[in-house]
Amino acid sequence: MNHTYVPIKLRTGNQMIAEGAVKAGCRFFAGYPITPASGIYKSMIELLQRKGDLAISSPDEISALAYCVGASLRGYKAMTATSGPGWALMIETVQYALMTETPLVIAMVQRLGPSTGGATQGAQGDVLLTEFCTSGGYTIPVLCPSTPLECYELTVLAFSWAELLRTPVVILTDKEVGMTTESVNYEQLQLLHAADRISHLQKPTNGHGKAKTYEFTRLSDIPKFAPVGGLIKVTATGSAHNKSGELKKNDAETLEVLHHLEEKIRLRKDGLAIVKRDVDPEAETLLISYGITARATEEAIHIARKQGKKVSGLHLLTLFPVPEKQILNSLGKVKRVVIAEENLSGQYRSVISHLMKTQEVIGVNKIGSMITPQEILKEVL
Amino acid sequence: MTGTIPTPTTFITENCAMPFCKGCGHTHVLRKLNDALMKLQIPPSKVNLVTDIGCIGLADALFETPHTVHTTHGRSTAFATGIELADSVLSDSKLKTVVLIGDGGAMIGLLHLVNAALLNVDVTVLLCNNFLFGMTGGQHSAFSPMEFITPTTPDGNIIPPIDMCRVMLDARAEFVARKLATDKDLGDVLAEAIQHPGFSLVEIVELCTEHATTKNELTGNAIRSVIEEQGQEFGILTNEKNRAEFGVLYADKNPRDQAFSASQKDDGLIPQFESKLKHQVGIVIAGSAGERVQSAAKKLCEAAVMSRLHCTQKNDNPVTQGSGFSLAEVILSPHDIFYTGIETPDAVIVVSEDGLNELYEKHVFDRLKPTTMLLIDSSLPKPHTDANIIEYPFRKEYGGAKAALKAIELYVQQSGLFPVEAFQTS
Numbered sequence: 001m002n003h004t005y006v007p008i009k010l011r012t013g014n015q016m017i018a019e020g021a022v023k024a025g026c027r028f029f030a031g032y033p034i035t036p037a038s039g040i041y042k043s044m045i046e047l048l049q050r051k052g053d054l055a056i057s058s059p060d061e062i063s064a065l066a067y068c069v070g071a072s073l074r075g076y077k078a079m080t081a082t083s084g085p086g087w088a089l090m091i092e093t094v095q096y097a098l099m100t101e102t103p104l105v106i107a108m109v110q111r112l113g114p115s116t117g118g119a120t121q122g123a124q125g126d127v128l129l130t131e132f133c134t135s136g137g138y139t140i141p142v143l144c145p146s147t148p149l150e151c152y153e154l155t156v157l158a159f160s161w162a163e164l165l166r167t168p169v170v171i172l173t174d175k176e177v178g179m180t181t182e183s184v185n186y187e188q189l190q191l192l193h194a195a196d197r198i199s200h201l202q203k204p205t206n207g208h209g210k211a212k213t214y215e216f217t218r219l220s221d222i223p224k225f226a227p228v229g230g231l232i233k234v235t236a237t238g239s240a241h242n243k244s245g246e247l248k249k250n251d252a253e254t255l256e257v258l259h260h261l262e263e264k265i266r267l268r269k270d271g272l273a274i275v276k277r278d279v280d281p282e283a284e285t286l287l288i289s290y291g292i293t294a295r296a297t298e299e300a301i302h303i304a305r306k307q308g309k310k311v312s313g314l315h316l317l318t319l320f321p322v323p324e325k326q327i328l329n330s331l332g333k334v335k336r337v338v339i340a341e342e343n344l345s346g347q348y349r350s351v352i353s354h355l356m357k358t359q360e361v362i363g364v365n366k367i368g369s370m371i372t373p374q375e376i377l378k379e380v381l
Numbered sequence: 382m383t384g385t386i387p388t389p390t391t392f393i394t395e396n397c398a399m400p401f402c403k404g405c406g407h408t409h410v411l412r413k414l415n416d417a418l419m420k421l422q423i424p425p426s427k428v429n430l431v432t433d434i435g436c437i438g439l440a441d442a443l444f445e446t447p448h449t450v451h452t453t454h455g456r457s458t459a460f461a462t463g464i465e466l467a468d469s470v471l472s473d474s475k476l477k478t479v480v481l482i483g484d485g486g487a488m489i490g491l492l493h494l495v496n497a498a499l500l501n502v503d504v505t506v507l508l509c510n511n512f513l514f515g516m517t518g519g520q521h522s523a524f525s526p527m528e529f530i531t532p533t534t535p536d537g538n539i540i541p542p543i544d545m546c547r548v549m550l551d552a553r554a555e556f557v558a559r560k561l562a563t564d565k566d567l568g569d570v571l572a573e574a575i576q577h578p579g580f581s582l583v584e585i586v587e588l589c590t591e592h593a594t595t596k597n598e599l600t601g602n603a604i605r606s607v608i609e610e611q612g613q614e615f616g617i618l619t620n621e622k623n624r625a626e627f628g629v630l631y632a633d634k635n636p637r638d639q640a641f642s643a644s645q646k647d648d649g650l651i652p653q654f655e656s657k658l659k660h661q662v663g664i665v666i667a668g669s670a671g672e673r674v675q676s677a678a679k680k681l682c683e684a685a686v687m688s689r690l691h692c693t694q695k696n697d698n699p700v701t702q703g704s705g706f707s708l709a710e711v712i713l714s715p716h717d718i719f720y721t722g723i724e725t726p727d728a729v730i731v732v733s734e735d736g737l738n739e740l741y742e743k744h745v746f747d748r749l750k751p752t753t754m755l756l757i758d759s760s761l762p763k764p765h766t767d768a769n770i771i772e773y774p775f776r777k778e779y780g781g782a783k784a785a786l787k788a789i790e791l792y793v794q795q796s797g798l799f800p801v802e803a804f805q806t807s
Binding site (some may be wrong): 007008009010027028030035049050052053054056058060061062063066067068069070071073074075076078092093096119120176179180181182186228229231232233234235236237238239245246247280292295296298299300332341369370372374375 | 424426427429441442446447448449450451452453456459460461462463464465466467468470471472475476492495496627631632634635636637638648649650652677682683685686690691692694695696700718719720721722724793807
């Protein structure tokens with residue numbers, strides 16, 4: 001018996017999100033059960049409790065996210081997981097996290113909506129609801145894995161972004177990514193470094209440290225973090241505030257803070273873009289895809305090329321900030337852009353179609369079951 | 382990370398102008414809170430005030446030295462709970478968190494109050510009850526007395542007020558008190574509540590001089606009898622220490638720094654068999670809940686991985702989980718698997734009537750090709766299909782609980798995907 005050990009395991013996307021979170025240093029998870037996200041909750045209970053870290057049930061989704069915000073304010077990396085109906089309840093608190101610049105990761109495992117919808121049916125119907133849930137439409141980074149490996153890697157990254165940018169970050173998957181078990185080769189996992197938030201040195205002058213809770217110089221700067229309970233006084237608020245965290249109405253500094261909340265993300269948008277490009281320079285058709293539908297799209301590209309068709313693929317692993325530069329750079333000779341997504345109105349298509357100035361933009365849309373490679377192929381000329 | 386811990390001289394900003402109306406109880410409450418914190422001499426960096434929305438929510442701006450977290454309406458206790466959970470389990474459990482919430486917010490956040498009490502986290506809630514929503518024009522709240530006149534109860538309130546202290550007692554809170562904002566010993570009671578290890582709530586009944594007094598015959602002296610007429614009591618209603626704080630109990634159950642990696646079950650699968658499979662195959666397995674259909678499918682996947690194949694598995698069952706059909710869809714491939722659905726199965730395995738009916742429902746038999754292997758239990762009616770049907774008395778020979786497992790084993794044998802030993806090993 002002389003076998004080479006290959007660490008291949010059977011894992012769901014949900015399990016890999018949990019493992020990625022722990023790898024990233026997440027020490028706090030509050031959860032409320034909801035299909036198809038419950039696997040993350042269950043895995044986090046197993047992984048964190050075993051270490052003496054905190055994984056706890058909450059009495060509802062509002063509490064789950066509020067507990068996470070609290071833990072993050074106290075200085076710990078925190079995550080929760082939910083699906084559309086739970087997300088609907090969390091939106092107020094997502095806005096609070098954004099306004100208070102509280103690092104936070106939320107795994108959103110989509111299911112068929114609207115309302116209670118279909119608990120065990122996948123969908124890509126919450127793309128817009130996830131991104132545009134804030135009053136003012138502030139940019140929330142959204143990462144969108146399509147495989148268990150990507151679930152792990154993008155979760156590690158989500159924590160880094162949340163921590164470094166002091167913002168809520170969403171990992172957007174769906175039932176088919178979250179609940180399908182797949183063989184995962186752990187040797188293929190990228191050993192990512194998970195960043196920590198940039199904190200003040202806890203060295204007070206005059207006994208009690210003073211620092212503005214939301215201090216920045218340039219609009220895009222990230223304020224240094226101080227935990228509630230540390231030696232530097234924290235003044236956190238979800239109301240419009242100046243850099244000191246004082247509630248203010250329409251004064252210049254308060255408006256500057258509001259600009260800063262968007263600018264700190266917007267200025268970094270090219271660096272926050274991750275795409276997989278599969279370009280044929282001669283192709284006149286480009287298939288843009290994300291999430292579960294990217295799997296069908298990749299298979300469609302494979303089949304199309306076997307049939308001698310020239311086609312390019314652009315798989316978006318981040319949806320927001322919109323990877324505009326990467327999309328524009330992929331257009332080349334393309335005359336026709338096809339975007340398959342499991343919603344009726346073409347939610348992401350509506351966000352990016354303005355980038356296609358001369359190309360025809362075609363949606364492949366369906367709800368109730370996964371879009372098949374054959375359904376996408378029909379649109380490849 | 383050390384620093385000199387100062388001796389606090391005040392928590393509230395010295396000489397700060399109170400933003401409240403003349404005679405408003407909030408001014409008393411905040412001064413008494415300052416007295417309580419002074420009495421306890423907690424370092425300001427270990428004091429955290431979490432404020433709700435409404436007039437009392439203005440309090441955070443008045444405290445210069447403690448941490449303040451101004452939150453959303455009704456949710457203050459939930460944020461406070463998160464902070465304290467992290468403090469008690471992940472940190473040194475030295476932080477004292479005080480929530481300032483009004484009667485309006487307390488009803489929105491009823492769930493959070495109940496849960497914080499049940500958890501017994503070290504949060505002290507000061508519920509400032511002035512019977513109405515003061516900031517938005519004096520609308521009645523769940524705490525308004527019967528016959529109370531407000532813009533939203535112009536003819537008098539007909540809904541009895543909630544007794545939040547009693548709710549907290551039922552939620553197993555171990556420190557619950559009801560006081561008047563004008564009580565001389567309020568500061569002492571607040572100090573006791575804050576010092577209490579675990580959850581505590583003090584309902585402070587007070588007068589909204591702007592809205593409560595114009596249409597109601599209500600004065601500072603009268604509010605005591607208003608409460609008592611509702612059958613609600615004043616004073617410290619309970620002060621016990623029978624239950625440990627959440628953080629203590631949690632740490633007992635989940636001690637820190639166990640040999641984490643050692644205890645983690647390594648469920649990696651070692652490739653030790655060879656597969657002849659050249660193309661991707663899709664296998665649908667259908668049976669009844671409780672008959673180990675999905676776990677048998679998992680064994681198939683494990684065997685495939687041990688035979689150097691890639692795999693995906695999707696399960697389906699009714700939401701009740703323990704009844705009706707149970708379905709598994711397995712894809713095996715020598716290459717990466719992209720699309721994880723199965724359009725035309727290469728094999729279908731049916732071992733019970735529930736499973737058969739579900740496959741009819743999904744029109745699976747319409748999609749089969751002549752090369753599809755349909756393994757079906759002999760007890761079941763054969764569907765009309767182009768597939769190559771193989772029947773076998775799985776249920777009769779092995780019973781319901783092993784029928785799926787044995788049917789998959791037969792499929793592995795018949796198809797020659799990989800050595801049947803791989804399946805038996807998994």
